[in-house]
Amino acid sequence: MSNPNIEVCPVCGVKIENGDKVIFSVGNPGTRARLYARVCNYVQKSGCINQEQESLGVISANDYYRPI
Numbered sequence: 284m285s286n287p288n289i290e291v292c293p294v295c296g297v298k299i300e301n302g303d304k305v306i307f308s309v310g311n312p313g314t315r316a317r318l319y320a321r322v323c324n325y326v327q328k329s330g331c332i333n334q335e336q337e338s339l340g341v342i343s344a345n346d347y348y349r350p351i
Contacts (some may be wrong), residue, residue: 320346
């Protein structure tokens with residue numbers, strides 16, 4: 284049975300629940316802003332469902348990967 288509140292990106296396969304809760308393949312859930320900061324910003328492929336600035340929210344410094 285499919286859940287109409289889940290979007291799946293055809294580019295990276297990530298699941299977005301209820302418009303903002305991002306289910307990564309590994310680790311804790313995040314936001315569209317975190318997904319954009321870590322993946323979508325760099326991939327820039329046609330079909331990505333996370334490119335609209337108004338749906339991202341505020342991207343904070345914690346959304347990016349931290350240097351080791």
